[in-house]
Amino acid sequence: MSVTEVPAPVTTPAPRPVHRLARWPVGTVAALVAAAHLAVAWRPGWFFDEALMLAIGRDHLDWGSADQPPVAPLLAALMDLVAPGNVLVLRLPAIAATAATVVLAALVARELGGDRRAQTLTAIAQGTGLWLAIGGHWTTPYTLEPVLWLALGWLLVRWWRVRDDRLLLAVGVVVGVGAQTKFQILLLAAVLLLSVLVLGPRTVLRRRHLWIGAAAALVIAAPTLVWQALNGWPQLRMGSVVASEAEFLYGGLSGVMLGMIAAAGVMGVPLVLYGLGRLVRDPALAELRYLALTAVVLYAFFSVTLGRPYYLAGLYGLLAAVGAVGLQRRREAGRRRLRWVAWPAAAVSAAAALAMMPLSTAMAAPEVGDAVAGATVAAYDALPAGQRARTAVMAESYIYAAYLDVAAPEDALPPALSSNRSYGYFPPPADDVDAVLYLGSTADELRPWFADVRPVGRAGDDATLWLATGRLAPWESFWPRLRHLDVQ
Structure with a gap:
């Protein structure tokens, strides 16, 4: 008579004991x-x-x-x-x-x-x-x-x-x-x-x-x-x-x-x-x-x-x-x-x-955001009413753009633009927008695409406000070229 061996069941080790949660x-x-x-x-x-x-x-x-x-x-x-x-x-x-x-x-x-x-x-x-x-x-x-x-x-x-x-x-x-x-x-x-x-x-x-x-x-x-x-x-x-x-x-x-x-x-x-x-x-x-x-x-x-x-x-x-x-x-x-x-x-x-x-x-002091937002709002308000309707607000870095979006009074500015980081992947403005109020150390990224770029004010020690007018090409044609991830 042969004896058939039955394999031992696979068991999970017993949990190790623990103390009560303190x-x-x-x-x-x-x-x-x-x-x-x-x-x-x-x-x-x-x-x-x-x-x-x-x-x-x-x-x-x-x-x-x-x-x-x-x-x-x-x-x-x-x-x-x-x-x-x-x-x-x-x-x-x-x-x-x-x-x-x-x-x-x-x-x-x-x-x-x-x-x-x-x-x-x-x-x-x-x-x-x-x-x-x-x-x-x-x-x-x-x-x-x-x-x-x-x-x-x-x-x-x-x-x-x-x-x-x-x-x-x-x-x-x-x-x-x-x-x-x-x-x-x-x-x-x-x-x-x-x-x-x-x-x-x-x-x-x-x-x-x-x-x-x-x-x-x-x-x-x-x-x-x-x-x-x-x-x-x-x-x-x-x-x-x-x-x-x-x-x-x-x-x-x-x-x-x-x-x-x-x-x-x-x-x-x-x-x-x-x-x-x-x-x-x-x-x-x-x-x-x-x-x-x-x-x-x-x-x-x-x-x-x-x-x-x-x-x-x-x-x-x-x-x-x-x-x-x-x-x-x-x-x-x-x-x-x-x-x-x-x-x-x-x-x-x-x-x-x-x-x-x-x-x-x-690091989260309100002075920086308030300063750039206040100066930008003042420069935007100084534009003629007809031009304001056709002017976007743009910042050199995502930092400035974010401050403009959250620190400016409600409805004081249009949603901010920037070619930097996440902002560069947001949609560009409509084609009836033919001017840009730009916040940054330099507005060189806009010069190939606008007929005139000139300073119009200051926003603190490190940023200048520029007005770019006379857009030379549709937004969709050049916006992807401006995108960049590094902070200038």
Whole structure:
């Protein structure tokens, strides 16, 4: 009589135990972060990228624009519908997203086995990051991006703990929404997949839910990707533009490299670095080593390509959580030399973050927008009534154009034009518009297309107002030639 062997059923490992969420301390940190941003967010004045989001959302909302997907402009437009011109209401989505990163970072620590103290330290490190201290209340894509990266990281770590494949479907949704917010999450997803292929756990690549989630991500992201394709992929050309600005803005390669580290904050930097080390060395985290490789690859890529110092902001909380839980493991093993360091470091980190916040108000001072808008309105009003009806208002850079659109009194000016960045992809004026009131350092881009270009006023120390008359060709024939992505 033969015995037929029955294969053992495939079972999913039992989830690792976790501590309860430290609701009160983590919630308190998140509330304090939100309160600090609210305290500075009410001040009048838009940061220029906020002004751009509002201008796009209010007047030119589409599935995409030259360098921005539609989520941030859509949120700006919705907030402006609720409270037109109210800068505090405009910034509420950004403040909510920044506070949410605190909770998500703590949730990552919890999934890793972090206790109340580890969760709280992670929340403080995330909440006192220097980049988010500056821009955590601006409704811009790069302020909304960290919460999406952290949500992705939390889903991946939770999947590692509980092996619930439904989480992989959620990963796809987050990537899709992230792509509609800022395109870098597609790079993050690609590097994550390659890192898993190199280091494992390769079993995740055989999960059907992962690829269904990937398909969902593509479906969600498709509208803005189609917009890019139909308009020649301007986003791909932004890399060289960003790199060309690095020397002036950050001091070149060294500034970008140091900035990407320092942006994590006084407490975040050591926790992030310690977390990276733990991912590499700790056998218990072997299946998460791909996260360390992902962080290192992205850091190298953004350094070599001279990206922005805030490009890694969405990874700080994840790595800090690993570091905070590592300190917990040391404490549990009886190594307590650092037990008196954490809380003073938290206080110093919070003080440093608070000290950075006034910088955001200086960068969003209303004087610049008010000055250029006021001078342009005055010059426009000085034109004869018949000529005003045939005159467009145009700016040399998207910054000036956005300020004209959001800072000028309602109906004081026609919608602003610019050949720069997103504005260059908006439709040109109708052909009955044969003159341009131009704001910029020089109006050379208009001289081949207008019979006369002459200065008519000043708008601050750096900008001149020019009047271009006698259009020599139809708008449609030369407008595409004017488009450019670099800020003059």
